[in-house]
Amino acid sequence: MVEQLSEAERAEALDGLPDWDWDEARAAITRSFAFADFVEAFGFMSRVALLAEKADHHPEWSNVWNRVEILLTTHDAGGLSHRDIDLAALIDALVE
Numbered sequence: 001m002v003e004q005l006s007e008a009e010r011a012e013a014l015d016g017l018p019d020w021d022w023d024e025a026r027a028a029i030t031r032s033f034a035f036a037d038f039v040e041a042f043g044f045m046s047r048v049a050l051l052a053e054k055a056d057h058h059p060e061w062s063n064v065w066n067r068v069e070i071l072l073t074t075h076d077a078g079g080l081s082h083r084d085i086d087l088a089a090l091i092d093a094l095v096e
Contacts, residue, residue: 004077005085013085020088026071027079028060029088033068033095041066044094051090057083 004027005013014022020029035041041063048070052058060071072088074081 002074002077002081002083004074004079004081010080013080013082017085017088017092019092020072023071026073028071028073029080029084030069030071031088031091033070035066035068038063038065041068044068047094048091051094052087055083055087055090057087059087 010022014020014029017029020031022028023030033041033044035044045061045063045068048059048061057074060073062069070091072084073079074083077083
């Protein structure tokens, strides 16, 4: 079973993910991405989908034209886990 991060672990992990925001109500992290157009946004989503499938950890997300909103939480853990942090770091690497 995947364990939820403690408050201290979460704070430390989020220090390494400065573009992600903590959503207290959903016990999740979120990030917004903007791209030149829909094709670029969709391509990004496809790359994230491949990472997520390989990690067996899938984001909640939405796409409107050139924007992609991603929310990461581990439902089995009841909140944020190392799986979310790891996937967020992989997603960040796609846009750096």
